[in-house]
Amino acid sequence: MRKWLALASAGVLAFGVAACGDDDSGNDATAGGGGEVSGEIVIDGSSTVGPFAQAAAELFNAENPDVEISVGTSGTGGGFEKFCAGETDISDASRPIKDDEEAPICKKNGVSYKEVTIANDGIAVVTNPAVEITCMTTGELKKLWNTGSKVSNYNQLNPDFPDVEVSLYGPGTDSGTFDFFTDVINGEEGVSRKEYQPSEDDNVLVQGVTGDEGGLGYFGFSYYEQNQDKLGLVEVDGGDGCVAPSTETIQDGSYKPLSRPLFMYPSEQSLADKPQVKAFMEFVLDNQEEIATASQIVPLTAAQLDEGKQQLKEAEAAAAAGK
Amino acid sequence: MEAASTTSARATPALGVARRRLGEDAIRGLLLLAALISILTTTGIVLSLAGEAWTFFQEVGVNDFLFGTEWSPIIKPQSFGVLPLVSGTFLVTAIALAVAIPLGLGSAIYLSEYATPRVRKVVKPVLELLAGVPTIVFGYFALTFFTPNLLIDILHFDVSVFNALSAGIIMGFMVIPTVASVSEDAMSAVPGSLREGSFGLGASRLQTSLRVVFPAALSGIVAAVVLGASRAIGETMIVLVAAGQIAELSADPRNPMYTMTSYIAAIGKGDLATGSLQYKTIFAVGALLFVITLVLNAISIRFVRRYRQVYE
Amino acid sequence: MTDVTAAALEQAAARGPIGASPGRARLRELGFKALLLSCLGASMLLLGTLLVTIGADGLSRVSLDFITEYPSIVADKAGIWPALLGTLWLMAVCAGFIIPVGVATAIYLEEYADSSRWYNRAIEVNIQNLAAVPSIVYGILGLAFLVRGPLSLGNVVLAGGLTLGLLVLPVVIIAGREAIRAVPPSIREGSMALGATQWQTIWRQVLPAAIPGVATGVILALSRAIGETAPLIMVGAAVFVTSEPDLMSRFSALPIQIFDWISRPSNDVNDYAALAAGGIVVLMILLLGMNAVAIWLRNRYEQKW
Secondary structure, three states, X not given: OHHHXXXXXXXXXXXXXXXXXXXXXXXXXXXXXXXXXXXXXXXXXXXOOHHHHHHHHHHHHHHOOOEEEEEOOOOHHHHHHHHHOOXXXXXXXXXXXXXXXXXXXXXXXXXXXXXXXXXXXXXEEEEOOOOXXXXXXXXXXXXXXXXXXXXXXXXXXXXXXXXXXXXXXXXXXXXXXXXXXHHHHHOOOOOOOOOOEEEOOHHHHHHHHHHOOOEEEEEEHHHHHOOOOOOEEEEEEOOOOEEOOOHHHHHOOOOOOOEXXXXXEEEHHHHHHOHHHHHHHHHHHHOHHHHHHHXXXXXXXXXXXXXXXXXXXXXXXXXXXXX | XXXXXXXXXXXXXXXXXXXXXXXXXXXXXXXXXXXXXXXXXXXXXXXXXXXXXXXXXXXXXXXXXXXXXXXXXXXXXOEEOOHHHHHHHHHHHHHHHHHHHHHHHHHHHHHXXXXXXXXXXXXXXXXXXXXXXXXHXXXXXXXXXXXXXXXXXXXXXXXXXXXXXXXXXXXXXXXXHHHHHHHHHHHHOOOHHHHHHHHHOOXXXXXXXXXXXXXXXXXXXXXXXXHHHHHHHOOOHHHHHHOOOOOOOOOOOOOXXXXXXXXXXXXXXXXXXXXXXXXHHHXXXXXXXXXXXXXXXXXXXXXXXXXXXXXX | OHHHHHHHHHXXXXXXXXXXXXXXXXXXXXXXXXXXXXXXXXXXXXXXXXXXXXXXXXXXXXXXXXXXXXXXXXXXXXXXXXXXXXXXXXXXXXXXXXXXXXXXHHHHHHHHOOOOOHHHHHHHHHHHHHOOOOHHHHHHHHXXXXXXXXXXXXXXXXXXXXXXXXXXXXXXXXXXXXXXXXXXXXXXXXHHHOOOXXXXXXXXXXXXXXXXXXXXXXXXXXXHHHOOOHHHHHHOOOXXXXXXXXXOOOOOOHHHHHHHHHOOOOOOOXXXXXXXXXXXXXXXXXXXXXXXXXXXXXXXXXXXX
């Protein structure tokens, strides 16, 4: 019995020593010299924007070691919920905030924000290598994916397409990618054919399409890029000819309409009260190209960057005024 | 009885009778408080689910929900019939238990009745290691290894990439350590005198294991199975990754299948606005799952109690 | 004398029942043993396959740097240090909660509760039911009542650890009850006859005898808790942190880090899949370490009645 207690207390002591021993990067001391900031920044939201936020946090932390940044990935909706409850400083989003459901909650809790575009993301249409389709128009995509579609063979879309039975894969119905695709292809969010295999995880979708001889799917461009040898790519004709997705075509807008903006929503209260949040957002826009490339997302166009900086400036002004 | 104990031979402090009774009551009170934590937990769960589920049912009729056969909360035309999810849960759980119960109990009988103590000391922890593998690893294993290599290439089953069979089998293996370890503990605790008596009467080890030890440990074995079944019903990740997300009312395990738990997990992690009707479906589904498991557990406890009376 | 007899009895048992034809009985015995062994073998085979698949990818990635570095977008530089500490903290809080509360509840239900009373039966059904609630519902519970609500702890380690604790508490209670139930009544009666009070009997006789079963419950519980992601995400665990966690600070955890890496697209430049595999290897080693303590306790307190 006594041995038991001795063992337990030894364990607790050892753990305590180990946990308290190493303290170099854990301080939240006040600002060090030379323009460095300190304090906490809490970011949460979309898992698509997550890697971008992480890369930004890492680079920012390298220059400002006294700042403690935490990045979560509760999803765009979950992120907004926490944001509007005042629990986070910045919300990552792969879609704009919903005016009917989410914005009112923020208003009620006195959280004001500004939408800042920080990167672009392309959606690639891919197939199993056995399905040889090089290009599809948006009209053909709509015929394939629209609600009530009865297309069961690719050659029903276009007689030049191979005679293969259709087997579709796509993001889950609750994801921002789904919302975006259905909106631009089918004309309305949430309007889609039901007979397809959804999954939350794009890696799982890759697995699905590569394992299915009639497979065709759509998901984030970076997942195609990393699996090029296993997947066939379908160029998309948005009215100006067939365009393949790439960093360039997404950035200059020629890959349309399947290229969407990604957002960060800083709260104006955090911008006003926490200098480290203000510094972070400015850092993000100043270094967005490096951050985006590191996280395998497409950087902003010049026009978007100017607009983003403008949005941030307005937010900071509003914050300072409201303070 | 307590009056006589003041002259006990053991080195207990010479407490007066009254004081000892108070200490006993205090301890009993503390223990009751601990037990009440589980009641608090349930109350918390019911409260977190019920409020949102109630607002959900204001918009979607309870009958449509419980008896509808089409589950399409987001893709229009919307439909909120939960039966496909329920059938998915039951099918996958049944497959998992069909794997976990025989293999788990078989392993337990072997470890408790046939293996040497040294083998048992080594093998039991190794088996418990299986319980510690993160479930997402199991899910990816089922999707990227089990389905393509075993089911499709070697066994030539006609399954789709996402299928309930693969998820169910792998889930079964995940549950095995729970069933095996707890029932093995129960069997090991059966007094050796029972076994020796059985051998002395001329029974073989097979007969002793099945007819003497197994029934004597039945309470523990049933607890192990119920614990395993609970684990299987509540499992999310394996099904989410490997069984796909198509909600269909079907008994064919070769197809993808959406279960109540993987649905909750998928929506919970997704991008939906948390106040939307679609998001609130997770509270309704969660509440339904809670009620179903409550009913199943109440039945199983009744059943166990009847058996216990025979052997104790 | 007893040993000799027991051994002889076992040998006789292996030969099969008296009266049955020796050949067929022998065959049946062997067949049964082979069947049982194959059950165990199948489980071991799957475990082995899993470990080999993970180990092949992961072991090469595990190094001192991997363990002590912070996560990074550059896969080669990335490490799991804050996630590892986070998991250690969470397990400590979780164990610190489930062991006393679980054992106390099990003792109450087995030794003190009158099972004819409706409220005690309600507690029983309740606990069994809680074992089947999916982990994400515990996440919702934790968010509503621990992070926000009455306790308002915030997105901190304590909230995460308690949420996990509530999730796996039923396992400890149920296994603990079975362990206590398995202690022969004669032990209790003897102790009472010698003049011990109920609590003394429990504390000095029943509990030590029940330690192996409780240890099994704790092993299974912690094994489940260490790999859980969904409830932690709801309670606000981060995928990326820049500092070491504390009891009341934000945190990350190994399964969350693994989950993040496993969801990213992987290539030769940034092999996140190998990072994930490395993380899993570290997680399993951590689990083995935790279990080792419980296993040692179990072996030491094992008793054969």
